[in-house]
Amino acid sequence: MPVLKKMLSTDMLPEGLSERQRFMFFAELFEHFSNTGELDPAEDVPFRAAMNSIHVGTTMLGRCDGTFTTVRREKRQVLATNDDRYCLARNTGSRESRVTHRGREFTMRPGSMALLKLDEPFFAADGMNQKRFTNVHLPMATLKALVPDVDNLVARELESGGALSLAMDYSDLLLRHPGAVDEAGFAIANHLMDLAALGLGARRDVAANAQRGGVRAVRLQSVLMILQKRFAEPDFSAQKLAAAAGLSERYVNELLYEAGASFTMRLLELRLRKAAELLAVPAGRRISDIAFDCGFNDLSYFNRCFRRRFGLTPTAARGR
Incomplete structure (x- = not known):
């Protein structure tokens, strides 16, 4: 499944522009970055925005943080994109956000979520000068097949917790570590759909499969990332x-x-692979320093493990 990653930030803009020029320049770039909506900048603070997205087939993970007061999806974007996906969005900011969608107005508290339809306009505003949110775009036909009455949940606040929050936590984790998507794009898209379906009330047979597949897979990925880091x-x-x-x-x-x-x-295995990588540098650091930096407390134990794993001593591996 093809994977596409995008980033856009006001840090990329040319220097020397006025505030108005900066916003207009960014707005033009944003339309090419993601023609899903428009932003209205805050007037009392300098304009700043940063966003990134990962596209895995028709599934998209994205987040945005910036000094704007409203987010709008106009009719023209609906017609231009012909997008038949749902958008599961979470308010990751610190203030409530008011949303209007499908003729209904509702409030998204910090941490809560909402399900929106990208084939209809929406409007989000709260008067604050900063917005922060994470969103996942999911194929409409697939989600409807898993959750037949899912349209009843559109345009209303969804409480935080459970599988929906896990789906958004997973998305945030992947957006911070996008390299993981390259290795498992297809599985990640499936896991996100499983979690969304489970959190939105999937049919009993679907829910059982999602519980076994999506939830455990996402938790395993989180565990592996922590292990890799520490x-x-x-x-x-x-x-x-x-x-x-x-x-x-x-x-x-x-x-x-x-x-x-x-x-x-x-x-x-992680410690030994890291040690082998450091030993491959000719005339590098002392073997004892490398062993300790990779988490080994005992040099003799490190030497035994290294020889058993790679078939040669750390000294012999130096520079290879």
Whole structure:
């Protein structure tokens, strides 16, 4: 499944522009970046905006943070894009946002979500001079097949928590670590659809599959990302990994074992691979320093593990 990543920020604009010129320049770029809506800048603070998105087939993950007071999807964008997807949006800002969609006005509190239809206009405003939100665009036909009465949930505030919040947390995580999408784009799109369907009230048979697939897969991905980031900590343990992921240690061990290797095996493999990478640098640092920096507390243990894993000693591996 094709993956496309986009970024846009006011930091990319030329220097020396007036505030009006900066916004007009950005608005033109934004129309090419994502022709899903328009922004109205705040008048009491300098204009600033940053957004990025990941497109996996027809599924899109995106987030936006900027000093604007309203977000609008006009009829012209609806006609120009012919977009037949739902938009699951979460207010990640600190203030309430008022939304008008399908003739209904409702409030999105911080952390809450809403389901919007991109084939109809919408308008979001709250008078504040900053907006921050995350959104996921999902194919309409697929979601309707999984949740037949999903249209009843459009244009109303959806409480935070459960599978919907997990879907948005997963999206935020991937937007911060977009490299993970390159390796598993198709699976990620499926997991997001599973979570959205589960959170929106999927049919009983669909919900069972989503619970087994989407939720566990997303939690496993989160666990693996934490492990990848913290494996070099000398005292890192399964207990600390579980605490960082907000899960029980038993559940984390089950996830890792189901995925093919225990916590201990994964931790050792990550440390040894990092050590091998550092040893490959000719005339680099001392072997003992490399071992300790990769999380090993005992040099003799490191030497034994390294030789067993790669078939040669750390000294022999130097510069290879």
